[in-house]
Amino acid sequence: xxxxETIYVxxxxxxxxxxxxxxxxxxxxxxxxLAQDRGLRLQHRWVSPPLWLQGNHSNTLxxxxxxxxxxxxxxxxxxxxxxxxAPDFWxxxxxxxxxxxxxxxxxxxDLASLGDV
Amino acid sequence: MFKVTRLLSFRPDLDDAARDALRTRFDAIVAxxxxxxxxxxxxxxxxxxxxxxxxxxxxxxxxxxxxxCALAEAWGAFEDFCRGPHLASAESVMYxxxxxxxxxxxxxxxxxxxxLLSVRPFISEAKxxxxxxxxxxxxxxxPAIRNWGLSRVTASSGSRNWTHVWEQEFADVQGLYGPYMxxxxxxxxxxxxxxxxxxxxxxxxxxxxxxxEFDTSAMSPVSNASP
Numbered sequence: 001x002x003x004x005e006t007i008y009v010x011x012x013x014x015x016x017x018x019x020x021x022x023x024x025x026x027x028x029x030x031x032x033x034l035a036q037d038r039g040l041r042l043q044h045r046w047v048s049p050p051l052w053l054q055g056n057h058s059n060t061l062x063x064x065x066x067x068x069x070x071x072x073x074x075x076x077x078x079x080x081x082x083x084x085x086a087p088d089f090w091x092x093x094x095x096x097x098x099x100x101x102x103x104x105x106x107x108x109x110d111l112a113s114l115g116d117v
Numbered sequence: 118m119f120k121v122t123r124l125l126s127f128r129p130d131l132d133d134a135a136r137d138a139l140r141t142r143f144d145a146i147v148a149x150x151x152x153x154x155x156x157x158x159x160x161x162x163x164x165x166x167x168x169x170x171x172x173x174x175x176x177x178x179x180x181x182x183x184x185x186c187a188l189a190e191a192w193g194a195f196e197d198f199c200r201g202p203h204l205a206s207a208e209s210v211m212y213x214x215x216x217x218x219x220x221x222x223x224x225x226x227x228x229x230x231x232x233l234l235s236v237r238p239f240i241s242e243a244k245x246x247x248x249x250x251x252x253x254x255x256x257x258x259x260p261a262i263r264n265w266g267l268s269r270v271t272a273s274s275g276s277r278n279w280t281h282v283w284e285q286e287f288a289d290v291q292g293l294y295g296p297y298m299x300x301x302x303x304x305x306x307x308x309x310x311x312x313x314x315x316x317x318x319x320x321x322x323x324x325x326x327x328x329x330e331f332d333t334s335a336m337s338p339v340s341n342a343s344p
Contacts, residue, residue, distance in 0.1 A: 007305070070299045077304075080314055081322050087313045101316045104305035117259075117296040 003069040005110040009040065013061040014098040020059030021052045023096050027063065031089050038079040039072065040065040058098055070114070073104075118154075118214035119180040120268070122231060122282065123199055124161070124169030124275075124325055126206045135203075140171065143198055147173060149191045152182040159329035162228065162290060167276070168327025169208065172231065174335060180213065208233060208275035208325050212282055215268035216249070218256050221286075222337035224263050228287045229335055230297075233270075233325035234311075235277040240319045248310045248319060252283060258302040261292035264336035277323055286336055293328060 015023035024047065032042060044064035053059050067073045080086040093100070106114055125143075127136050140160075147158045155176035161168040177183040186192055199207045210233060236245055249267060256262040264286040273279035287293050297303060309315040313322055 070301075070304055073304055074298070077308070077312065081312070087318070090314060099316075102309065102312070102314060104309075106301070106305075111301075114301045117261075117299045 008105040009065040011063040013100045017056045039076040119177040121175040123173040124208040125171040126169045152186040161327045165327035167325040172329045210270045211272045212268040218265045221263040229331045230328040232283040233279045235321040236280045261296035
C-alpha cells in the first residue's frame with residue numbers, strides 16, 4: 001500500500017584484512033545507537049564468509065536497515081542531514097576499511113507503488 | 118544566456134508594512150535595470166529552505182549584456198539594496214546557462230524551483246561530472262519536471278561558495294513536493310550525493326532550496342517576457 005512500502009538501507013563494508021570482527025564491533029557499538037535514535041530499524045547484521053578471516057583476507061559486512069514509506073525515509077535522513085556530527089563516524093571508520101557503500105533498496109513487489117508518484 | 122539570481126531575506130524584526138515598502142522599492146529598481154532579457158522578482162513560496170523572502174532572477178542574452186547592465190547607474194541601486202541593512206542575508210550567483218532540458222518550453226504559469234548547492238572542496242572532477250550527469254537524467258524519470266537547467270556558478274556570494282544552480286519548472290507546487298521529492302530516482306539514487314553518510318557524499322548539506330510562481334518560462338532560451 002502507498003506509504004507503507006518497506007525501504008531498506010544497506011551498508012556494505014569491506015574491512016582491512018584481518019580486521020573484520022573489530023570493524024563489526026565498532027559499527028555495532030558506535031553507529032547502531034545513532035541510527036536507531038534517528039529512526040532506522042536494524043534488520044540484519046550479516047558477515048561474509050561466515051567466519052572471521054585471518055591474514056590477508058577481508059570479510060564483507062552487510063548491515064540492513066529499514067524504514068516504512070518515503071516520508072519516514074526523508075524524516076530519518078533529515079535528522080542525519082542536520083546533525084553536523086553525522087559524518088564523524090564514517091570519517092573515523094575510514095582507516096579501518098578498504099571500501100564501503102550505502103545502497104537504498106526495496107522489494108520488487110513495492111516498485112510499482114514507489115514509482116506511483 | 119547569462120543569469121543572475123539573488124535570494125534576499127529581510128531582517129526578522131521588520132513588520133509587514135516595512136517589507137511591503139521594501140518590495141515595492143526593489144520592484145522599481147529591478148524594473149529599471151537595462152539590457153535584461155527576462156526578469157523575475159517574486160516572493161518565495163512556503164516550504165523553501167534558506168530560500169529568502171524575495172527571489173530575483175535576471176537573464177541576459179550574453180555575458181556582455183550583463184557587464185553593460187552592471188555599468189549602469191541602476192545596477193548600483195540594485196547592489197545597494199542587496200547589501201542594505203534591511204536584509205539579514207543575501208545569496209547571490211552568476212552563471213552561464215548550462216545543460217538545459219525543455220519538455221514544455223511554452224508552459225504558461227507554474228512554479229520555478231531553484232536549488233543553490235556547493236560541492237565540497239577537494240572532490241575530483243570525475244565525481245562532479247558523474248554527479249552532474251545523474252542530475253541531468255532526473256527529468257527522464259520524473260515527468261512533473263517540465264523544464265530544467267543545471268549550471269555551474271561562475272561567481273557567488275553569501276553563506277557558501279555556491280558551485281551549482283539546479284533549476285526546475287513544474288506546473289504547480291505539488292510537482293515539486295510530490296513527484297520530485299517522492300520519486301525513487303530522487304531519494305534512492307540521486308540523494309546519495311547529498312547524503313552525509315553515503316560513500317558518494319559530495320554536496321555541502323547547507324543548501325538554498327526555494328521556489329516562486331511564474332507566468333512564463335525562465336528556462337526557454339526564447340523567453341523574453343516579464344516577470
